[in-house]
Amino acid sequence: MRVLPPARRNETGGPGWKGVTSRRKPEWIMNMILNVDMMLGKDAEAQKLLELCLVRMPNQNLSEAEARSMVEFMRSNDGEK
Numbered sequence: 414m415r416v417l418p419p420a421r422r423n424e425t426g427g428p429g430w431k432g433v434t435s436r437r438k439p440e441w442i443m444n445m446i447l448n449v450d451m452m453l454g455k456d457a458e459a460q461k462l463l464e465l466c467l468v469r470m471p472n473q474n475l476s477e478a479e480a481r482s483m484v485e486f487m488r489s490n491d492g493e494k
C-alpha cells in the first residue's frame with residue numbers, strides 16, 4: 414500500500430479521527446493541532462502520515478484551550494467518556 418486508501422480518510426484527505434486517541438498520546442495530538450509544521454518537519458510518525466496522505470495538514474491557528482477541547486471531543490468520539 415503506497416498511500417492511505419479513501420476508506421481510511423475523511424473529506425479533508427487526512428486520516429480521520431476515529432480511534433486516534435488509542436493510536437496517539439494526548440501530547441502528540443496537541444502538538445499536531447498546535448504545531449503541525451514542526452511535527453511534519455521533525456516527528457517520524459507525522460512524516461509517515463504525510464507520505465501516506467500526500468497532502469500537508471494546514472495549520473488551524475487554534476488556541477491551546479481550543480486544542481484541548483478538540484482532544485476532549487476526540488476522546489468522546491472514541492467512546493472514552
Ligand code: HEM
Binds near residue numbers: 468
Ligand atoms: C481543527 C482542525 C483539525 C484538527 C484538530 C486536526 C487534527 C489532526 C490530527 C490529530 C492528526 C493525526 C491523525 C492520526 O494520527 O491518525 C491529523 C493529521 C492530518 N490532518 Fe488534520 N486536523 C485538522 C484539520 C485538518 C484539515 C483542514 C486538513 C486538510 C488538508 C487536515 C489534513 C490532515 C492530514 C493530511 C494529516 C496527515 C498528516 C499530513 O499529511 O500532514 N487536517 N490532523
